[in-house]
Amino acid sequence: MEDRLGALFRGIDHPLTEAEMRALEAVLRRQTGTIRNVNELVAEHVTFGQRAADLVAHYMGSWRFIIAQAALLLVWLVVNSLAWVHDWDPYPFILLNLVLSFQAAFAAPVIMMSQNRQAARDRLDADQDHAVDRRAELEGVAIHAQLDSLAGQQWEALVALQREQLAILGRIEELARDVHRTTAKR
Secondary structure, eight states: OOHHHHHHTTTSSSOOOHHHHHHHHHHHHHOOSOOOHHHHHHHHHOHHHHHHHHHHHHHHHHHHHHHHHHHHHHHHHHHHTTTTTSSSSOOTTTHHHHHHHHHHHHHHHHHHHHHHHHHHHHHHHHHHHHHHHHHHHHHHHHHHHHHHHHHHHHHHHHHHHHHHHHHHHHHHHHHHHHHHHHHHHH
């Protein structure tokens, strides 16, 4: 753990408090491995049934499906209205009702399977986003620490320069007094 923190803060004077260092260590301990593309992770573990559920849900949630189903229902109604004499599916269209109920009974679980898989993918995506956010936060802390260190070094250099300037001004003042004494004696 110390090595990872050392790598983050290499070459800087640690302006972080002990509590801040402990917090960083805790975050690093919980940090996951390499961040990968969620689409690739999901594609590696998707089964045939899950692919089929996604395909069915995708198709059933499209305008193509709605138009095809509406056309099929219209054809059914027209054919059964004209074929009323043969008693295939007379007016309250009980058989059509049964077919649509059967379709809904199978479509709902398939769509739910697809939605459950999508929810799991969204959770994985959120976990990956959280890992990226944690790493970005650590990098931000490291950058701030390094900036603070650099600012401290610049402050020390500025103080040293001011001391040097004060010493030079003191020397100039002594020389001015010497010149004044020498000229005053003449």
